[in-house]
Amino acid sequence: MKDHIWQRVVDIGNYILNNGATVRDTAKVFGVSKSTVHKDVTERLPKVNQALATEVKKVLEVNKAERHLRGGEATRQKFLTNRPV
Numbered sequence: 001m002k003d004h005i006w007q008r009v010v011d012i013g014n015y016i017l018n019n020g021a022t023v024r025d026t027a028k029v030f031g032v033s034k035s036t037v038h039k040d041v042t043e044r045l046p047k048v049n050q051a052l053a054t055e056v057k058k059v060l061e062v063n064k065a066e067r068h069l070r071g072g073e074a075t076r077q078k079f080l081t082n083r084p085v
Helices: 003-019 023-030 034-048 050-081
Strands: none
Touching: 003 023, 003 034, 003 050, 023 034, 034 050
């Protein structure tokens, strides 16, 4: 693995852990695709830093469990702001 990829993997892992960020938010911050973020934390990070990978996995599992709540709230806000008078 090239040095810049290795560094990105660690940076992404630390960002998710420190901010409780979602894959989508992390991808926006780092300017990469969601697929890249997912591959970095599920495949590459365990090879680089197993302890960090374990902690990041816990954060992503919480995000996944709450995903339907965030989506429901987004839909609710959408209909509240686009309400015809």
